[in-house]
Amino acid sequence: MSQSLQFITPSRAPYFTLPKFPRRSCTRFPVINLPNTKRSITITPSLSSFLHATSSRSLPSGNSQTGAAGVVSALSVGATGIEVDAVTEAELKENGFRSTRRTKLICTIGPATCGFEQLEALAVGGMNVARINMCHGSREWHQTVIERVRRLNDEKGFAVAIMMDTEGSEIHMGDLGGAASAKTEDGEIWTFSVRAFGTPRPERTINVNYDGFAEDVKVGDELLVDGGMVRFEVTEKIGPDVKCRCTDPGLLLPQANLTLWRNGSLVSERNAMLPTISSKDWLDIDFGIAEGVDFIAISFVKSAEVINHLKSYIAARACGSEIAVIAKMESVDSLKNLEEIIQASDGAMVARGDLGAQIPLEQVPSAQQKIVQLCRQLNKPVIVASQLLESMIEYPTPTRAEVADVSEAVRQRADALMLSGESAMGQYPEKALAVLRSVSVRIEKWWREEKCHEAMELPDVGTLFADSISEEICNSAAKIGKSAFGSVSLSH
């Protein structure tokens, strides 16, 4: 943690800091002049990409001198210079200290972005974290991606972290016999089955990973694929085969999640007993620990217990490791136990894709607002994920509604925004990232200038008497700053 952040809130972890930075070697950059400050400082690429933006949240607005000083001190200041990564350095050179973006950007890496040059283009475009989703691809495939990201960091001065996302044991489809997707039409009958199909597989058949599937479903149930992107009605059960009629057509993607609804309620039968971390997930976690990933995101978290268990496991397996555990909020259970899960985790993700299949879609925005706000109050980083720029999988420009959605997440002060299909298999990954970046920077500027960011009351966090005094001094300093400059985040 940087000194300035300790100065701002001595008893708190910085509000924007994800706890771990990717390992990389430190290459010294030449001395440069920073336009806003006229100060000559040495910039070194570093692991502090998450730190510097934290500070911009706490800066008084409308005073570049104070702002610059705040940022300078909030960066990791080594004996010989300030540590920033290559992207921040470019931003600083171009626009000065006030330009530094605080909203971090996460890109899911898939076939569209796994090449070294493609990864480099994303890093140049502002990717702070590369996410690998263990639902897809082999461990060897993921290992190659990790190795390329590390090489980018080492050779080119980036500070891109790696997040590994577990598959989880929720019910999902198998692959599509090698096909990238399968189109369904209204009224078509498809068979969902736990049987293994030979090749070539019969037409319109889908494997399901959960043995109890045929027993759990009832004729008349609604089957939602991929958070409701495609819908079926169960029409018949024949042994292990479940025949379904397509009611909302769309594209089926490999490994897509399946959710059952009956009479307007989510069905959780025996699948509710499946462990949050499956045996395959544990092997993936061992892989992640061995590869030294920076974050492990746990899918379909139901309670704090699983987070505590995983944290103990990591501590025992990787002594001294700082792998951060992110709880993915994508189930009804996670919403019921929100506070205890967030408290136990190092950060949370609003995983709106699957969440939208477990609660009515119209409740997703309020769930997002609640999770983001609670994370802010509990001082945990929070990621808003899924369908931020869904149309950009196919088109080079976003819809106005998507831009408004991204803006709202930034205005709520989400710490990070995540691309999924847009960067994993879309046609315009770099353009989608550029939209996230420009919208983030614009909204941050807007709230600084118009002083319109979300007000926030934080609970007292000083546990010791000395902590409470320090906290009070900081709050008072922030209030003085606020009256002088009009806008200071009292929170940090």
Ligand SMILES: Nc1ncnc2c1ncn2[C@@H]1O[C@H](COP(=O)(O)OP(=O)(O)OP(=O)(O)O)[C@@H](O)[C@H]1O
């Ligand atoms: N490593 C990969 N290999 C192949 N395709 C991938 C890979 N990662 C992602 N994809 C594709 O991108 C799509 C969106 O990725 P995303 O990570 O959101 O997956 P998902 O299946 O929706 O699961 P989750 O709920 O965990 O996000 C996937 O459905 C898949 O088609």
Ligand SMILES: CC(=O)C(=O)O
């Ligand atoms: C990211 C994720 O897992 C979801 O939105 O479902």
Ligand SMILES: [K+]
């Ligand atoms: K996943």
Ligand SMILES: [Mg+2]
């Ligand atoms: Mg999910």
